[in-house]
Amino acid sequence: MIDEVRMVTRRLREFPEDSWTVERALDDGAYEASRKAVTKMSADDCIALLKESGLRGRGGAGFPTGMKWSFVPKDVFPKYIVVNHDEGEPCTYKDRELAESDPHQLLEGITIAAWANQATKAFIYCRGEFALGSRRLDRAINDAYDRGLLGQGIYGSKFDLDIVLHRGAGAYICGEESALLDSLEGFRGQPRLRPPFPAVKGLYGRPTVVNNTETLSALPHIIERGADWFRQWGTERSPGTKVLSVSGHVERPANYEVPLGTPLKDVLELAGGMLGGRELKAIIPGGASAPLLTSTEIAVDFDALKEAGTMLGSGSIVFMDETTCMVRNALVTLEFFEHESCGKCTPCREGTWWAVKVLERIEHGEGRKEDMDLLVDIANGIDGRSFCPLGDAASWALRSNVQLFRSEFERHVTEGRCPFEGELTTVSGSRTKQTGLGDAGVAAQPSAGIASDEEP
């Protein structure tokens, strides 16, 4: 079995009892890298080093971090750092653990990003539901101020940095960086038209760097040990390590940090293999947005997964075994996107809504033989036509479920029931409809699904 390569998860795995305290973090060498950056390196040096390292954003898009920084205009002040800690991609829980268990690593990373971009104020947009994580970050920020690690003239330099903790209030779309900025400004969290990109016009219309928690947590290590050290792991185009959130039907679901390019079968082995030794059926390789895989014979990195028609995304991997109903999987996934669609653009708002209705009637044994084509048609109607990537993601997930497991969908229709179980319940709201509309999808309704809309 392969070993993990622990970079951003080293401290929290080595010191699980107190890795989150300032005492442990300082004792373990925290803030040495940010001190080095602020006192010994110029901002341009930092950006150049980041570019050399090839670090790609760990939030989902995989955009090179150094390049993102280089888009920030040098002569416009103030500018802001915004930490995207609104982790909401289904089955992703790496940022939660990183900030909860090693908040000082994140604060150190923010300091480096702030120095490199000459920003004196940073906002951490912390997901509203992260109660413990927020407590730990709050405490860490206060401890850092008390020790002069934040505030005016840090490390005896002339550089000031303030970090403000901000809580979200429950909206997946706020993980999209421009929607996050709108939310942080006190608006509904809906995505902005781009360009202009946040690097040029972001928070309050100022140049803004939005980086993910895991991305920022990697910075101290790159500053401290250099680009070559970082590049010893991973591939040429996907260097470094990545924290993978492994879940589903595995023996040991957890966050595992491995070099990018690690074979997927090794990741499954790290997680203890399939639960109860059952057969693997499907894999979500990068969050709910990523099209499914059916084989572990692939490397986990940005490019290999892209070539396979899917994506690394946020690095969450869900293994599903032979007992999994893929219609239900599609339904749960699309209910999620339907619920989280912000409503701004029509293809996403309407497309996810109709997809859920069709999936519900298939799952409840009311499906029609043309429904599979209808679902693909709905997916095609959203893909490439939505305002932001949420709609695209929903369409990819929908299409891949239907196309890869079409025979299973057809079996639901021909048998008039879910072959995996007899119960006619829905996922959210176990007996009553919550996410569908009215009685659509309830088996007792003879014309469930879309047709029921025509009834009074």
Place this chain on the structure above:
Amino acid sequence: MSTSAGVLSDDLRRTAAEIVGKYPNSRSAILPLLFLVQSVEGHVTENGMREVAEIVGLEPAEVLATSSFYTMLKKKPQGEYLVSVCRNIACTHRGAREIASALEDRLGVEIGGTTGDGRFSLESAECLATCDGAPSLQINYEDFYNVTPDGARALIDRLEEGRETTSFRGQKVKSSKEIAREIATSGLRVPGTAGDQQERTIGGESPRADTAPGIRPKEKGQERAPKNDEGRTK
């Protein structure tokens, strides 16, 4: 500031001013201020939204527009304990439906409902980033891992009996008003032991004249009404 509508006490009005002080633009304080309202009223009330609008200098309709978008800001009265059962992919495949059913039966309400005595609200939640403990649930945003139907029922028993309940991560479950208060006041600086907290303000000498001063909460003499000094550009 007057206390005409009377949702926020004078004390909470001072807290509200500190919250506004966290941000360069007072509008950014809308979400935490709405949590502050929820900590008093149990949900976001119309009077509460009017007060928030007055504090940040906007129309009540603008505050409503923001408020209505977010699931954690509750539109109707909530129970003392909000039980959120994750219904997303990993949890569903590992038994979330059974947990939801067990809780519906135990509490006698459907998903989305609140018990008659006002003690419990039950909801389904999207991925709570606790997939390593699927199926999972939160009670007032504290995590519970590897939940079974029996375990879920036992949790309710425990809370009903008024016994202290701690999460998977060893955190005490707070009441819904307490947790709303905590969310509202997240990120307010707590005076530390360094002793120079009052002096360590920003906005005095800045190394770069062209850098906007940051504003630190909990500073004395910062009673001034917040103003929108940076416009929104969209």
